[in-house]
Amino acid sequence: MLTVNVNFVSHAYPIHIGAGLLDRTELFAPYLKGSSVALITNATLEPLYAARLKAALAPLGKELIQIVLPDGEAYKNWETLNFIFTKLLEAHADRKTTLIALGGGVVGDITGFAAACYMRGVPFIQVPTTLLAQVDSSVGGKTGINHPLGKNMIGAFHQPQVVIADTALLRTLPLRELAAGLAEIIKAGAIADAGFFDWIETNIDALNRGDEAATAEAVHRACGIKAQVVAADEREQGVRALLNFGHTFGHAIEAGLGYGAWLHGEAVGCGMVMAATLSQQLGLIDSVTQARLKQLIAAAHLPTQAPPLGNERYLDLMRVDKKAEAGQINCILLKRLGAALVERVADHNLCAALTASVQPDAVVKPNA
Amino acid sequence: MLTVNVNFVSHAYPIHIGAGLLDRTELFAPYLKGSSVALITNATLEPLYAARLKAALAPLGKELIQIVLPDGEAYKNWETLNFIFTKLLEAHADRKTTLIALGGGVVGDITGFAAACYMRGVPFIQVPTTLLAQVDSSVGGKTGINHPLGKNMIGAFHQPQVVIADTALLRTLPLRELAAGLAEIIKAGAIADAGFFDWIETNIDALNRGDEAATAEAVHRACGIKAQVVAADEREQGVRALLNFGHTFGHAIEAGLGYGAWLHGEAVGCGMVMAATLSQQLGLIDSVTQARLKQLIAAAHLPTQAPPLGNERYLDLMRVDKKAEAGQINCILLKRLGAALVERVADHNLCAALTASVQPDAVVKPNA
Ligand SMILES: NC(=O)c1ccc[n+]([C@@H]2O[C@H](COP(=O)([O-])OP(=O)(O)OC[C@H]3O[C@@H](n4cnc5c(N)ncnc54)[C@H](O)[C@@H]3O)[C@@H](O)[C@H]2O)c1
Ligand SMILES: NC(=O)c1ccc[n+]([C@@H]2O[C@H](COP(=O)([O-])OP(=O)(O)OC[C@H]3O[C@@H](n4cnc5c(N)ncnc54)[C@H](O)[C@@H]3O)[C@@H](O)[C@H]2O)c1
Numbered sequence: 001m002l003t004v005n006v007n008f009v010s011h012a013y014p015i016h017i018g019a020g021l022l023d024r025t026e027l028f029a030p031y032l033k034g035s036s037v038a039l040i041t042n043a044t045l046e047p048l049y050a051a052r053l054k055a056a057l058a059p060l061g062k063e064l065i066q067i068v069l070p071d072g073e074a075y076k077n078w079e080t081l082n083f084i085f086t087k088l089l090e091a092h093a094d095r096k097t098t099l100i101a102l103g104g105g106v107v108g109d110i111t112g113f114a115a116a117c118y119m120r121g122v123p124f125i126q127v128p129t130t131l132l133a134q135v136d137s138s139v140g141g142k143t144g145i146n147h148p149l150g151k152n153m154i155g156a157f158h159q160p161q162v163v164i165a166d167t168a169l170l171r172t173l174p175l176r177e178l179a180a181g182l183a184e185i186i187k188a189g190a191i192a193d194a195g196f197f198d199w200i201e202t203n204i205d206a207l208n209r210g211d212e213a214a215t216a217e218a219v220h221r222a223c224g225i226k227a228q229v230v231a232a233d234e235r236e237q238g239v240r241a242l243l244n245f246g247h248t249f250g251h252a253i254e255a256g257l258g259y260g261a262w263l264h265g266e267a268v269g270c271g272m273v274m275a276a277t278l279s280q281q282l283g284l285i286d287s288v289t290q291a292r293l294k295q296l297i298a299a300a301h302l303p304t305q306a307p308p309l310g311n312e313r314y315l316d317l318m319r320v321d322k323k324a325e326a327g328q329i330n331c332i333l334l335k336r337l338g339a340a341l342v343e344r345v346a347d348h349n350l351c352a353a354l355t356a357s358v359q360p361d362a363v364v365k366p367n368a
Numbered sequence: 369m370l371t372v373n374v375n376f377v378s379h380a381y382p383i384h385i386g387a388g389l390l391d392r393t394e395l396f397a398p399y400l401k402g403s404s405v406a407l408i409t410n411a412t413l414e415p416l417y418a419a420r421l422k423a424a425l426a427p428l429g430k431e432l433i434q435i436v437l438p439d440g441e442a443y444k445n446w447e448t449l450n451f452i453f454t455k456l457l458e459a460h461a462d463r464k465t466t467l468i469a470l471g472g473g474v475v476g477d478i479t480g481f482a483a484a485c486y487m488r489g490v491p492f493i494q495v496p497t498t499l500l501a502q503v504d505s506s507v508g509g510k511t512g513i514n515h516p517l518g519k520n521m522i523g524a525f526h527q528p529q530v531v532i533a534d535t536a537l538l539r540t541l542p543l544r545e546l547a548a549g550l551a552e553i554i555k556a557g558a559i560a561d562a563g564f565f566d567w568i569e570t571n572i573d574a575l576n577r578g579d580e581a582a583t584a585e586a587v588h589r590a591c592g593i594k595a596q597v598v599a600a601d602e603r604e605q606g607v608r609a610l611l612n613f614g615h616t617f618g619h620a621i622e623a624g625l626g627y628g629a630w631l632h633g634e635a636v637g638c639g640m641v642m643a644a645t646l647s648q649q650l651g652l653i654d655s656v657t658q659a660r661l662k663q664l665i666a667a668a669h670l671p672t673q674a675p676p677l678g679n680e681r682y683l684d685l686m687r688v689d690k691k692a693e694a695g696q697i698n699c700i701l702l703k704r705l706g707a708a709l710v711e712r713v714a715d716h717n718l719c720a721a722l723t724a725s726v727q728p729d730a731v732v733k734p735n736a
Binding site for chain 1: 457484485517603
């Protein structure tokens with residue numbers, strides 16, 4: 001088992017990484033204070049893993065409240081959140097009830113937000129089951145839901161008590177989801193660690209086929225990078241924004257095509273190529289660097305060509321992004337491999353990058 | 369102008385109290401950082417005070433987003449919250465947009481919660497317009513909405529940048545609402561300051577008729593008590609629970625009769641008499657102290673007899689209270705005038721107090 005410690009001023013917690021952690025009662029035990037626990041998962045994961053997690057919790061003698069959500073980003077909304085609140089209230093969950101999120105980023109984000117708001121805050125534990133959730137969404141305390149007018153627009157910062165990332169759970173993950181997780185791993189290298197970027201280039205085939213050792217190392221290193229960045233900036237006032245590399249473009253793609261057409265990680269993968277193209281056009285990086293990033297994204301089976309939404313629509317969608325301010329669009333740009341910066345970018349520069357990124361023959365569904 | 373400073377470790381802010389503060393641009397100016405401001409109020413207050421507040425803000429040159437909610441506790445729910453989010457997103461409000469709550473506890477609670485969740489947190493300002501909001505709900509950072517299964521069950525701790533309590537706004541407040549605010553003022557004296565309790569007894573007639581000087585002094589002293597208690601315990605882990613004196617019974621009354629039948633302050637007023645009766649039955653206070661409290665509640669035109677919901681129903685409703693844990697009911701009890709404590713109370717003791725508090729001839733609508 002590998003462990004990354006996330007050290008916030010107000011609250012520190014460990015991320016445990018390794019195969020078989022789901023069954024280890026002692027990893028959960030220290031964090032369950034109240035008399036009941038709510039296991040929150042979705043309809044896909046419940047038959048796969050809920051029984052094992054319940055068996056791990058059984059020796060602790062807690063009342064178990066199981067809440068099974070429908071599967072999908074489309075359900076990351078108020079209705080599902082309210083369904084959780086109703087179940088918790090019906091079961092008389094109290095302020096010491098710990099919520100456990102067993103699932104990918106959708107279950108993790110919505111459970112974390114439910115924990116942030118239920119009775120003004122109860123503890124929660126993340127058991128991320130996708131590669132994306134293990135390296136990204138379960139780390140850093142961002143929680144939330146979507147609003148019809150924008151993704152992740154409603155939410156809270158709420159840190160988990162512990163993150164338990166069982167890499168063996170990834171064996172049942174669809175390949176397309178695995179690739180989506182690789183996007184965030186590549187991002188960690190690109191913005192913060194050139195050596196790690198090299199390592200990913202070397203090991204991309206092993207990662208693509210889910211090789212256990214390579215995956216564990218990648219999760220560990222990517223988590224470490226994210227933990228360091230978020231601990232330096234819990235509330236996203238500064239350096240944390242760099243983690244959004246590829247995300248401003250990516251969110252526009254997701255929103256423009258309708259959530260679910262592309263996976264978040266696919267949109268981010270393509271968005272990173274777009275941001276690299278923009279960085280090159282602005283003279284920050286050379287074409288070799290841009291090409292290396294594009295090639296690695298392609299090697300991870302992620303899309304590199306932006307869907308043709310029209311530049312105006314892209315700009316509109318990017319202006320609604322949380323990183324926008326007074327209608328100005330801030331972008332994360334590459335300085336070089338391993339270093340990034342935030343910059344306000346003028347519309348005409350964005351249009352140039354969009355035009356270069358959108359090919360007329362681009363297929364809209366990357367893995368269709 | 370009087371000022372109370374609320375000193376949280378992470379964030380300190382002032383509460384300004386006085387007549388005519390609504391018009392004073394310079395009280396708002398230091399706190400408006402972004403390019404836009406959202407004024408959130410309700411349909412009753414908008415025609416009374418929105419124009420004045422907008423005139424005060426005008427010199428600051430901010431884009432103004434006005435959001436008018438329907439009036440009433442029944443609208444302190446998800447639908448109204450979502451209406452706020454939709455308006456903010458449509459107006460491209462960003463992370464620096466400050467929300468200003470112009471209203472009573474309902475507008476304040478829902479606006480504060482919207483501010484806590486919109487893009488994971490934006491700043492907000494409280495301009496409380498009821499006596500209850502000036503002495504209680506605008507102080508301490510509790511925000512939230514109701515769930516069909518429980519009042520204030522969904523929410524967050526989110527501190528305002530500043531509270532601007534214009535006591536002249538209380539002139540248009542219905543008398544019944546004024547009395548409801550007095551309940552929380554009496555509570556402050558009862559749990560924390562026997563001298564202030566004496567002062568209220570002496571000045572109750574002046575307070576009942578809204579005498580300006582008496583009201584300002586009462587708001588100042590009650591705010592000061594609340595500010596001290598909450599600063600010692602931002603997240604309600606300990607001493608802050610004492611502020612819930614009268615509230616466990618009160619919430620049961622509100623929920624049992626259906627929200628809106630009794631005002632929150634009326635239910636709390638009656639709940640304090642019930643808690644005093646319980647304290648007396650448990651041997652903590654004598655009958656003289658119980659009678660003094662009951663008499664002052666009556667003198668403030670608040671109900672002192674509990675509605676006959678049936679003991680079982682009371683217990684059920686009290687078990688859903690946020691202060692309940694694993695089905696055990698914690699009560700705030702009086703040790704003497706000016707001092708309170710939290711204690712787990714057995715059901716048979718609660719039943720005895722309920723039986724004594726519920727008179728068969730009790731009228732359900734206190735001011736009907
Ligand atoms: N909070 C953050 O910081 C943050 C960061 C990045 C992304 N996100 C959010 O995360 C979400 C995306 O998360 P995701 O990519 O994990 O998607 P997801 O949660 O929708 O999971 C993807 C699919 O895989 C299934 N699945 C999950 N684990 C499985 C397993 N072990 N075996 C078989 N199937 C499995 C799920 O049921 C789902 O159908 C988005 O909503 C995004 O906004 C949040
Ligand atoms: N956050 C907290 O710590 C806290 C504490 C106590 C109560 N509360 C909440 O506060 C709410 C009750 O607040 P409230 O008693 O202020 O009720 P309210 O907000 O419903 O206001 C009472 C009525 O008076 C009207 N009104 C307000 N100001 C007026 C004015 N100056 N002139 C004329 N009419 C005016 C309102 O439109 C409303 O009809 C409840 O939802 C309760 O849960 C919160």
